[in-house]
Amino acid sequence: MGDTLTLPVPEALYGTYAVAFADPPADPREEARQRVTRRIAPPLRDLVLGMLASPMLTLDLRPAGEFPPLPTDLLALYGASPVDLAAVTGATHVLAVRAAYRPGWPPAHEWAARAVAFAVAEGAPVIDVFTPQILTPDRLADSLPGPDGEIRLTDWMLLPHTAGPQGFWFTTKGLARFGLPELQTEHVPPALVEPWGRLLNGLARRVLDLWLDELPAGEQIPLMIDLPELVSVGLQDVAAAQGVTEPMRREVTVRLRLDAVGGEQVLTVLTAEDGPTRLETLCAALFGTPGVR
Structure with missing residues (x-):
C-alpha cells in the first residue's frame, strides 16, 4: 500500500442558495448590491461586491412553479421548523443565487453566494441547496467569515x-x-x-x-x-x-x-x-x- 492518495482537483466549484419569497424584490441584483454594502463588513463586503459585479455570480428570480420543487422532506429531516416549511411551500417566487470560483482559499463561491442570500432575504427562508438545509438569519450571519477570514x-x-x-x-x-x-x-x-x-x-x-x-x-x-x-x-x-x-x-x-x-x-x-x-x-x-x- 502506498503512502499517499492522489485526488483530482475540480476546475471550478459552485455554491447555490435558494431564497423563497412571498414578496420578491423587483431588482434582485441591485437590492443585493445595496444590502451587501449596508450589512456586510469588509473585507468580505469587497469580495462579495466584486463577485456581484462579475459573471461568476448569477441571480435567477422566477415564479416558484418554474423551478423544480424544493426538497421539503429533506429540509424537515435536517431540522426545518413547520413555520419555515410552510413559508417555503407557500412561496410565490424563488431566487436562485449561484456562484462559481476556483478551488482554494478563500472559497469565494460559497462565501459570496451565502452572503448575497443572507443580504436579500429580509426574513424569507434561505435554503442551502448543497445540504439541503434552511438557514435561519442568525445562523447565516454567524457562519460568514469574520475580519480575519476564519470560519467554523x-x-x-x-x-x-x-x-x-x-x-x-x-x-x-x-x-x-x-x-x-x-x-x-x-x-x-x-x-x-x-x-x-x-x-x-x-x-x-x-x-x-x-x-x-x-x-x-x-x-x-x-x-x-x-x-x-x-x-x-x-x-x-x-x-x-x-x-x-x-x-x-x-x-x-x-x-x-x-x-x-x-x-x-x-x-x-x-x-x-x-x-x-x-x-x-x-x-x-x-x-x-x-x-x-
Whole structure:
C-alpha cells in the first residue's frame, strides 16, 4: 500500500442558495448590491461586491412553479421548523443565487453566494441547496467569515449518521464545497457516536488544511493533489472545527482509503492498526475518556 492518495482537483466549484419569497424584490441584483454594502463588513463586503459585479455570480428570480420543487422532506429531516416549511411551500417566487470560483482559499463561491442570500432575504427562508438545509438569519450571519477570514467548519458541514446492524455509518456533508471527497466511517459502536463525531469534525478540518496547503495561490490549478494516507488528528483540530482554541496537543493517527460510492469518491476513515476495539482505543487516546460508557 502506498503512502499517499492522489485526488483530482475540480476546475471550478459552485455554491447555490435558494431564497423563497412571498414578496420578491423587483431588482434582485441591485437590492443585493445595496444590502451587501449596508450589512456586510469588509473585507468580505469587497469580495462579495466584486463577485456581484462579475459573471461568476448569477441571480435567477422566477415564479416558484418554474423551478423544480424544493426538497421539503429533506429540509424537515435536517431540522426545518413547520413555520419555515410552510413559508417555503407557500412561496410565490424563488431566487436562485449561484456562484462559481476556483478551488482554494478563500472559497469565494460559497462565501459570496451565502452572503448575497443572507443580504436579500429580509426574513424569507434561505435554503442551502448543497445540504439541503434552511438557514435561519442568525445562523447565516454567524457562519460568514469574520475580519480575519476564519470560519467554523461545522457551520459549513453536516455529520449525519445512520444506524445499521453492525453499528452506525457516518459521512460528512460539506467537504465537497471545497473540492474534497467526503469522509465516511462504517460500523461505529453506539457508545462512540458522540466522540467519533467530534473526531471526524477535527479530521475534516485537518484534511481541509492539508488540501489547501497543496493548492497554489495563483491562477494555475494542479490537475491532481497528493494527500497522505496516514493523517494525525488532534484536540486542536477538533477545537478549530468549532472555531475555538485548545492548548493541549494530544493527537491520534487514522488511515484514509479512497473509495467510490454511488459514482462519487469518498475518503473512508480507518484505524491505523487493525483490531476489534481500535475505534474505542482511538477515542480514549484522543479525548482521555473510556471509549465505551
